[in-house]
Amino acid sequence: MADTLLEVSNIETYYGPIMAIRGVSFTVPRGAIVTILGANGAGKTTILRTVSGVMDPQKGTVAFDGRPIHGLDPDKVARRGLAHVPEGREVFPLLTVRENLRMGADARRDAAGIAADLEAVYEYFPVLRARAEQRAGSLSGGEQQMLAISRALMARPTMMLLDEPSLGLAPRLVKEIFEIIGRINRERGVTVLLVEQNANMALHVAHYGYVLEVGRIVMEDTCERLLEKEDIKEFYLGVKDASIRGTRRWKRKKTWR
Amino acid sequence: MALIHGQDTLPKLFRHVVRERGDAVAMREKHLGIWRAITWREYGARARAVGSGLVVLGLRPRDVVSIIAENGPEWLYTDLGTMSVAGVTNGIYTTDSPRQVEYIVNDSGSRFFFAENEEQLDKILEVRGRCPQLVKIVVYDMDGLHAFRDDQVLSFEALRELGAQWDREHPGAFDALVETPRPEDLAILVYTSGTTGPPKGAMLSHRNILFQLGYADFLAEPRPGDQQLSFLPLSHVAERTFSVFYPLRTGATVNFAESIDTVPENIREVAPAVFFAVPRIWEKFYSGVAVRMREATRVGRLAYRWAIGIGTRMAEARIAGRRPSAGLWALSRLADLLVLDNVKRSLGLHRARGAATGAAPIAPDLIKWYMALGIDMREVYGQTENCGLATAMPADRIRLGTVGIARAGTEVRLSPAGEILLRGPHVFLGYYKNPAKTAETVVDGWLHTGDVGTLDADGFLTITDRMKDIIITAGGKNVTPSEIENQLKFSPYIADAVVIGDQRKFLSCLVMIDHETVAQFAQERNVPFTNFASLCRAREVQELIGDEIERVNKQLARVETIKTFRLIEQILTPEDEELTPTMKLKRSFVNRKYKDVIDGMYAERSER
Numbered sequence: 001m002a003d004t005l006l007e008v009s010n011i012e013t014y015y016g017p018i019m020a021i022r023g024v025s026f027t028v029p030r031g032a033i034v035t036i037l038g039a040n041g042a043g044k045t046t047i048l049r050t051v052s053g054v055m056d057p058q059k060g061t062v063a064f065d066g067r068p069i070h071g072l073d074p075d076k077v078a079r080r081g082l083a084h085v086p087e088g089r090e091v092f093p094l095l096t097v098r099e100n101l102r103m104g105a106d107a108r109r110d111a112a113g114i115a116a117d118l119e120a121v122y123e124y125f126p127v128l129r130a131r132a133e134q135r136a137g138s139l140s141g142g143e144q145q146m147l148a149i150s151r152a153l154m155a156r157p158t159m160m161l162l163d164e165p166s167l168g169l170a171p172r173l174v175k176e177i178f179e180i181i182g183r184i185n186r187e188r189g190v191t192v193l194l195v196e197q198n199a200n201m202a203l204h205v206a207h208y209g210y211v212l213e214v215g216r217i218v219m220e221d222t223c224e225r226l227l228e229k230e231d232i233k234e235f236y237l238g239v240k241d242a243s244i245r246g247t248r249r250w251k252r253k254k255t256w257r
Numbered sequence: 258m259a260l261i262h263g264q265d266t267l268p269k270l271f272r273h274v275v276r277e278r279g280d281a282v283a284m285r286e287k288h289l290g291i292w293r294a295i296t297w298r299e300y301g302a303r304a305r306a307v308g309s310g311l312v313v314l315g316l317r318p319r320d321v322v323s324i325i326a327e328n329g330p331e332w333l334y335t336d337l338g339t340m341s342v343a344g345v346t347n348g349i350y351t352t353d354s355p356r357q358v359e360y361i362v363n364d365s366g367s368r369f370f371f372a373e374n375e376e377q378l379d380k381i382l383e384v385r386g387r388c389p390q391l392v393k394i395v396v397y398d399m400d401g402l403h404a405f406r407d408d409q410v411l412s413f414e415a416l417r418e419l420g421a422q423w424d425r426e427h428p429g430a431f432d433a434l435v436e437t438p439r440p441e442d443l444a445i446l447v448y449t450s451g452t453t454g455p456p457k458g459a460m461l462s463h464r465n466i467l468f469q470l471g472y473a474d475f476l477a478e479p480r481p482g483d484q485q486l487s488f489l490p491l492s493h494v495a496e497r498t499f500s501v502f503y504p505l506r507t508g509a510t511v512n513f514a515e516s517i518d519t520v521p522e523n524i525r526e527v528a529p530a531v532f533f534a535v536p537r538i539w540e541k542f543y544s545g546v547a548v549r550m551r552e553a554t555r556v557g558r559l560a561y562r563w564a565i566g567i568g569t570r571m572a573e574a575r576i577a578g579r580r581p582s583a584g585l586w587a588l589s590r591l592a593d594l595l596v597l598d599n600v601k602r603s604l605g606l607h608r609a610r611g612a613a614t615g616a617a618p619i620a621p622d623l624i625k626w627y628m629a630l631g632i633d634m635r636e637v638y639g640q641t642e643n644c645g646l647a648t649a650m651p652a653d654r655i656r657l658g659t660v661g662i663a664r665a666g667t668e669v670r671l672s673p674a675g676e677i678l679l680r681g682p683h684v685f686l687g688y689y690k691n692p693a694k695t696a697e698t699v700v701d702g703w704l705h706t707g708d709v710g711t712l713d714a715d716g717f718l719t720i721t722d723r724m725k726d727i728i729i730t731a732g733g734k735n736v737t738p739s740e741i742e743n744q745l746k747f748s749p750y751i752a753d754a755v756v757i758g759d760q761r762k763f764l765s766c767l768v769m770i771d772h773e774t775v776a777q778f779a780q781e782r783n784v785p786f787t788n789f790a791s792l793c794r795a796r797e798v799q800e801l802i803g804d805e806i807e808r809v810n811k812q813l814a815r816v817e818t819i820k821t822f823r824l825i826e827q828i829l830t831p832e833d834e835e836l837t838p839t840m841k842l843k844r845s846f847v848n849r850k851y852k853d854v855i856d857g858m859y860a861e862r863s864e865r
Contacts, residue, residue: 010783023780025787060783210787216776217787245382245405253830256788
């Protein structure tokens with residue numbers, strides 16, 4: 001793999017006595033979009049939390065840009081250029097959209113750069129410009145998601161961790177957000193680690209994918225090839241070969257080939 | 258003449274015990290997480306309705322009824338219902354493909370087909386156009402099929418209603434049918450998995466089965482309230498005998514495991530009095546304890562080692578036929594109280610008065626480990642063609658490494674070539690509609706098992722291998738692969754292995770790793786891996802398996818050591834042709850499928 005930006009090696013993360021991540025390893029090359037697919041409770045969010053420093057792994061290492069970051073506080077990790085957009089948006093509801101965006105650039109001192117980035121963000125999400133003076137709490141779910149991504153962008157991150165950006169959004173909005181994630185990656189060179197349940201969308205925007213089941217990675221490949229795998233089609237894309245009766249409810253056994 | 262409870266056929270025996278036992282519990286299945294009891298009276302009534310329903314649909318005596326379903330009460334209703342109206346039942350493995358289903362349905366001339374659910378129904382629908390003898394298809398579980406209409410398909414419920422109505426309108430007709438089969442008549446067909454050529458339908462008579470029932474107490478004297486757990490496929494003769502037929506004699510309650518994945522929990526809930534499993538299951542239980550002990554505290558590990566040491570000395574005394582010294586006996590009670598009982602409880606075997614292993618070879622050390630725990634585990638040997646059980650380890654004379662002595666009333670001898678031959682009332686009627694194969698297999702009443710073995714002066718039988726599996730190396734040495742494979746499988750990290758080397762310069766093997774324990778190992782050692790293939794390729798995992806093989810090599814003669822190996826880099830399921838339904842690797846198939854890998858091993862070694 002070309003230039004590795006993030007390297008996660010054999011991490012184990014616990015919630016109390018429960019081991020949520022059971023020896024997970026993966027890499028994210030610089031400039032790529034990598035996705036981790038998995039069902040509810042597979043451990044996707046825990047992986048992002050472990051990478052961004054919200055949780056510390058009991059075991060294993062996380063290296064970002066060649067330097068270990070596991071065990072660092074989340075703000076230190078963020079200052080190294082890793083922006084975490086958590087699931088469920090978590091914008092500041094009482095601040096306006098513009099204030100929320102300024103919060104994203106809190107650590108920066110280059111006023112001109114900030115202004116340019118603000119403009120770029122409005123360019124990606126014109127609706128945020130229109131709502132700039134509105135309180136973030138009054139935005140729709142989709143708009144809040146756009147705001148959360150934009151706020152992360154304001155820190156000029158090298159890499160973004162996106163946790164279920166499609167959650168609870170209308171299909172048209174999901175499509176729009178994924179398109180812009182692709183553009184941000186191409187135009188601004190931001191590396192993306194994307195965690196998703198919407199496998200279809202994720203596999204179309206990302207370059208490389210891992211499948212996580214109960215805390216372990218069971219499959220990895222380029223997204224193109226993943227889209228062709230029987231197990232992915234059946235369990236993540238909901239595509240089934242029609243049976244002789246036309247419908248089929250039963251599922252095959254997973255083999256991860 | 259074998260009589261069980263004074264009856265000479267299965268339908269009569271079933272009718273008799275249903276009357277005798279009435280509201281005693283015959284079986285339990287889990288419904289929405291709660292065990293639900295079914296009494297013998299209900300069992301009898303439902304089986305009767307199924308049998309009567311089949312008569313309405315046009316079943317004639319000796320018609321074959323095929324069942325493709327996971328273990329459950331419906332399977333048993335169908336089995337005994339069919340036999341009660343003089344039909345013949347045949348179980349099909351749920352993992353069989355539509356093509357295999359088609360073959361068996363046509364070979365057996367099945368006129369009726371019972372499918373568990375939508376998934377199994379789809380198989381028969383796909384091939385029914387090529388099954389001209391098929392009359393009706395009955396579905397147990399109609400979930401997802403409410404909108405489905407087809408003249409050839411009806412629900413199990415509808416069948417039972419048809420039957421109950423017919424029964425009311427024709428008093429005495431059902432009972433007359435129960436009397437029809439004679440003891441020597443065909444009762445069930447059991448298709449042998451057929452590692453060579455297509456599967457063959459072994460015909461077993463009422464007499465064959467009743468004769469085996471005469472031995473149903475060999476593991477432990479039955480007691481009221483005894484529980485059993487049913488989880489191996491009912492299409493296998495051993496599970497069928499153990500879970501469907503034995504209770505007709507013993508009155509034990511059969512509990513159906515929810516699925517193969519929940520067996521460890523279910524066995525703890527049920528705490529069976531007698532337990533039969535294949536070596537794969539016994540190996541898994543052992544691996545679980547071995548891994549748990551590795552993770553235990555130092556004190557825990559020491560306690561376990563101490564207790565199992567005492568248990569081993571007790572087991573050795575029993576094997577040697579010695580009475581343990583009073584001191585050792587007292588220590589063993591203490592070891593049981595402090596440690597071993599807990600281990601047994603964690604396995605759900607604390608109430609097991611008897612346990613048996615069979616259907617595949619097992620490492621003698623594994624049996625010894627269970628004996629050390631205080632479980633009376635005994636190896637049995639037999640095959641479909643002799644209705645499951647031919648030899649068993651007697652309780653009072655244990656010789657590990659042997660499969661015991663011939664069951665009373667039967668004979669075992671060796672052919673000049675060393676093939677094991679069996680004779681007695683347990684020998685089957687022959688292969689269905691295949692007189693040529695039958696004539697090859699049963700000669701002058703002697704069943705040719707295809708296994709090679711030795712008999713000692715006291716009649717203890719040792720199985721060497723399947724005759725066709727014996728490897729003759731390029732150097733002309735005879736090697737029995739299963740012996741080596743059993744040693745390998747004793748490792749908690751190896752699920753199964755196939756030794757290769759026929760007409761080759763040296764031995765090699767293909768290994769299927771135990772996914773769970775090896776992943777655990779990798780995690781503990783900080784070995785990064787992503788998918789199964791990368792786990793197999795990890796240097797540390799290769800070394801781990803290499804070490805396990807080296808450990809086994811030390812116990813082998815020089816010609817027999819394994820010089821190189823490869824791991825199978827795919828997760829295999831019973832749907833894969835590489836595995837038998839009981840999760841054994843099929844030697845011939847593996848040899849064909851992995852030919853390139855195997856050739857690679859030999860090319861690489863000879864280049865060096």
